[in-house]
Amino acid sequence: MPVNLPPLPELLPVAGIRCATVSAGVRKPGRRDLVLFELAAGATVAAMFTRNRFRAAPVQVAERHLAAAAPRYLLINTGNANAGTGAGGLTSALACCAAAAVIGGVDTEAVLPYSTGVIGEPLPAERIVAGLPAVFAALAEDGWKDAAHGIMTTDTAAKGASLRGDSWVLTGISKGAGMIRPDMATMLAFLATDAAIAQPVLDHLLREAVESSFNRITVDGDTSTNDAVTLVATGAAGGAPINDPDSAEAQAFGTALTALCIDLAHAIVRDGEGATRFVTVRIEGAKSSQEALAAAYAIAHSPLVKTALFAGDPNWGRLLAAIGRAGIDDLDVTGVSLFLDDVCIAVEGGVAPGYKEADGARVMARPEILIRADLGRGDVTETVWTTDLSYDYVKINAEYRS
Amino acid sequence: MPVNLPPLPELLPVAGIRCATVSAGVRKPGRRDLVLFELAAGATVAAMFTRNRFRAAPVQVAERHLAAAAPRYLLINTGNANAGTGAGGLTSALACCAAAAVIGGVDTEAVLPYSTGVIGEPLPAERIVAGLPAVFAALAEDGWKDAAHGIMTTDTAAKGASLRGDSWVLTGISKGAGMIRPDMATMLAFLATDAAIAQPVLDHLLREAVESSFNRITVDGDTSTNDAVTLVATGAAGGAPINDPDSAEAQAFGTALTALCIDLAHAIVRDGEGATRFVTVRIEGAKSSQEALAAAYAIAHSPLVKTALFAGDPNWGRLLAAIGRAGIDDLDVTGVSLFLDDVCIAVEGGVAPGYKEADGARVMARPEILIRADLGRGDVTETVWTTDLSYDYVKINAEYRS
Numbered sequence: 175m176p177v178n179l180p181p182l183p184e185l186l187p188v189a190g191i192r193c194a195t196v197s198a199g200v201r202k203p204g205r206r207d208l209v210l211f212e213l214a215a216g217a218t219v220a221a222m223f224t225r226n227r228f229r230a231a232p233v234q235v236a237e238r239h240l241a242a243a244a245p246r247y248l249l250i251n252t253g254n255a256n257a258g259t260g261a262g263g264l265t266s267a268l269a270c271c272a273a274a275a276v277i278g279g280v281d282t283e284a285v286l287p288y289s290t291g292v293i294g295e296p297l298p299a300e301r302i303v304a305g306l307p308a309v310f311a312a313l314a315e316d317g318w319k320d321a322a323h324g325i326m327t328t329d330t331a332a333k334g335a336s337l338r339g340d341s342w343v344l345t346g347i348s349k350g351a352g353m354i355r356p357d358m359a360t361m362l363a364f365l366a367t368d369a370a371i372a373q374p375v376l377d378h379l380l381r382e383a384v385e386s387s388f389n390r391i392t393v394d395g396d397t398s399t400n401d402a403v404t405l406v407a408t409g410a411a412g413g414a415p416i417n418d419p420d421s422a423e424a425q426a427f428g429t430a431l432t433a434l435c436i437d438l439a440h441a442i443v444r445d446g447e448g449a450t451r452f453v454t455v456r457i458e459g460a461k462s463s464q465e466a467l468a469a470a471y472a473i474a475h476s477p478l479v480k481t482a483l484f485a486g487d488p489n490w491g492r493l494l495a496a497i498g499r500a501g502i503d504d505l506d507v508t509g510v511s512l513f514l515d516d517v518c519i520a521v522e523g524g525v526a527p528g529y530k531e532a533d534g535a536r537v538m539a540r541p542e543i544l545i546r547a548d549l550g551r552g553d554v555t556e557t558v559w560t561t562d563l564s565y566d567y568v569k570i571n572a573e574y575r576s
Numbered sequence: 577m578p579v580n581l582p583p584l585p586e587l588l589p590v591a592g593i594r595c596a597t598v599s600a601g602v603r604k605p606g607r608r609d610l611v612l613f614e615l616a617a618g619a620t621v622a623a624m625f626t627r628n629r630f631r632a633a634p635v636q637v638a639e640r641h642l643a644a645a646a647p648r649y650l651l652i653n654t655g656n657a658n659a660g661t662g663a664g665g666l667t668s669a670l671a672c673c674a675a676a677a678v679i680g681g682v683d684t685e686a687v688l689p690y691s692t693g694v695i696g697e698p699l700p701a702e703r704i705v706a707g708l709p710a711v712f713a714a715l716a717e718d719g720w721k722d723a724a725h726g727i728m729t730t731d732t733a734a735k736g737a738s739l740r741g742d743s744w745v746l747t748g749i750s751k752g753a754g755m756i757r758p759d760m761a762t763m764l765a766f767l768a769t770d771a772a773i774a775q776p777v778l779d780h781l782l783r784e785a786v787e788s789s790f791n792r793i794t795v796d797g798d799t800s801t802n803d804a805v806t807l808v809a810t811g812a813a814g815g816a817p818i819n820d821p822d823s824a825e826a827q828a829f830g831t832a833l834t835a836l837c838i839d840l841a842h843a844i845v846r847d848g849e850g851a852t853r854f855v856t857v858r859i860e861g862a863k864s865s866q867e868a869l870a871a872a873y874a875i876a877h878s879p880l881v882k883t884a885l886f887a888g889d890p891n892w893g894r895l896l897a898a899i900g901r902a903g904i905d906d907l908d909v910t911g912v913s914l915f916l917d918d919v920c921i922a923v924e925g926g927v928a929p930g931y932k933e934a935d936g937a938r939v940m941a942r943p944e945i946l947i948r949a950d951l952g953r954g955d956v957t958e959t960v961w962t963t964d965l966s967y968d969y970v971k972i973n974a975e976y977r978s
Contacts, residue, residue, distance in 0.1 A: 491695020524662020
């Protein structure tokens with residue numbers, strides 16, 4: 175059961191974007207597993223991809239195509255990640271792009287492929303190609319909701335959000351629940367706006383937004399081979415083009431984009447595999463962003479912390495132990511304070527005077543928990559979001575392929 | 577249920593060492609939780625302690641005492657780690673040492689304290705002090721078996737081993753099952769020999785042995801606040817002192833010591849919390865020890881790999897994904913080969929020609945599994961040992977304090 179994940183809100187159509195979702199039987203019959211986005215001519219596109227060295231074939235092809243041509247179609251399949259598939263995987267990804275290009279009347283390089291699902295099995299390109307006529311025929315401006323469902327794998331709910339600016343709308347969808355520790359990019363997310371934004375500005379704004387959203391979440395510390403986030407600006411709203419990243423317009427859009435990305439990133443954590451808690455880990459008083467993140471991820475990845483969170487146990491010793499092994503060599507532990515929400519648990523490396531276990535237990539019983547540590551050595555703050563580690567996480571991942 | 581953990585073998589007495597175990601009611605009544613070792617005058621001692629920045633009070637005191645005087649007593653309690661206890665924790669540890677010193681007729685600095693158990697609760701020093709007369713009265717040369725039981729916490733079985741050299745015996749015991757990722761030291765292990773070994777040589781040999789044994793195991797990636805391994809050489813066998821680390825005698829002893837440490841380290845993994853598999857991860861063909869270990873630990877710590885191991889699922893995509901995010905920036909994935917025992921699963925970044933899922937599944941059904949990856953870029957090999965991630969790991973750690 176996801177943790178306080180709201181139902182999918184209304185997803186506003188974005189002028190210049192049509193999308194559709196069909197069943198192509200990639201892995202199992204009857205499941206909606208093929209999604210197509212059509213981008214109006216002239217749209218600008220920015221994308222970020224996984225930094226895992228084992229990058230799936232579609233990631234390699236998408237990056238190459240993005241550099242070569244203006245994208246007109248995004249072609250997404252679930253059920254098969256086309257990762258760990260060697261040279262044959264590249265051929266399959268290209269074949270799907272080529273087939274879509276023929277139907278769409280564009281160059282092969284104008285199609286970006288995305289795959290998600292099981293790693294290491296050959297992509298059944300013939301089934302995807304066979305599904306193309308239907309998905310092209312179904313393209314519609316109001317296809318976002320179906321697309322949000324179509325990109326799901328172990329997700330228990332579809333994830334999406336829309337924001338409206340003065341002169342534009344911004345809509346995004348995402349998927350992901352496990353193998354979640356994005357690094358410079360993320361699981362799959364597709365965002366589009368009808369604002370007109372020059373590509374370098376779009377790229378800059380996307381990088382900023384991802385850095386404080388998708389790149390700050392972790393479910394299990396495993397970075398996927400297929401992570402990708404893509405942002406399209408169609409310009410179809412007719413507003414003046416945003417060409418200057420420092421303009422008020424760019425900043426307003428960037429703020430909205432970051433908010434939407436945080437929303438989508440949180441949705442992934444709320445739907446994290448087996449999650450029963452939505453946990454914010456905030457490290458304050460650090461000397462650098464790097465050491466703040468090291469401490470935050472040491473907590474967020476600790477199986478002992480995560481099982482204590484599952485149990486609702488204010489086992490703060492495990493929190494201190496995680497900070498202590500985070501690789502901050504000159505950390506003076508007597509300067510560290512620790513809080514659960516507003517309850518001060520530890521100061522000067524030991525239990526806080528007046529702290530009562532019942533106060534910690536009251537916080538830990540909540541579905542949403544803030545773990546806050548002040549390292550007492552600087553003024554940098556970093557926040558990451560994560561889940562607990564439950565029986566169901568083990569169950570889901572022990573049974574995923576069966 | 578531990579994985580192929582043999583029953584505790586006969587533990588040979590070590591001349592110059594007496595030990596005893598009693599119930600002091602540190603946390604629960606009736607549990608054997610207080611262990612004392614008495615070292616003959618003139619014994620040399622080497623010890624390594626955790627590098628976690630939150631070092632428990634006993635670790636800080638033991639390190640200080642070791643530098644100040646020749647140790648005569650090792651005082652160990654379970655049930656309470658005396659970690660995260662601030663200045664009061666130091667006072668408590670010192671009080672226990674001082675009380676033992678009075679009974680033993682030695683300086684306080686000649687007593688090294690060790691604690692293991694729950695973090696963050698005040699040490700009930702008065703119960704430990706009250707238990708001292710009984711544990712002193714029980715000191716005996718054949719107390720090793722009881723001591724192996726006395727230092728257990730979440731362990732399901734006592735761990736120990738003995739080896740006999742030409743002119744000496746070497747006996748050791750260890751404890752640990754969770755919060756296991758030693759770094760330069762380890763959970764608790766106590767080893768003793770009746771050989772005469774100069775302290776610098778003893779120190780050198782211990783560091784070498786720990787590096788390839790306790791420092792190569794991980795259960796959950798969490799480094800304890802209380803890790804410590806201590807080696808005593810009493811010289812009571814009457815052999816010539818070993819003063820040269822390069823001598824044949826030092827090397828023979830070092831080889832035996834390493835073998836015994838590996839044996840004890842493996843016992844900890846076999847008894848890892850919730851373990852159903854004993855897993856060897858060997859990375860070959862690396863450019864450096866550092867990158868081999870990075871890849872090995874990325875696999876050994878991946879919750880997705882560990883749940884697949886629990887399920888007996890040859891999900892090699894998760895293995896490749898873990899190697900890919902290990903931080904080896906210039907890794908050419910087309911040079912990577914992957915094996916489960918002797919079954920070749922992947923070559924050149926994709927599935928191996930002729931690989932059949934049934935072959936991988938046959939290996940994964942075994943209780944002991946070798947995961948072997950050849951990075952194809954150098955000649956360095958490193959090995960680490962780990963467990964799977966089961967329902968019982970979650971259960972044990974969600975319920976530990978209740």
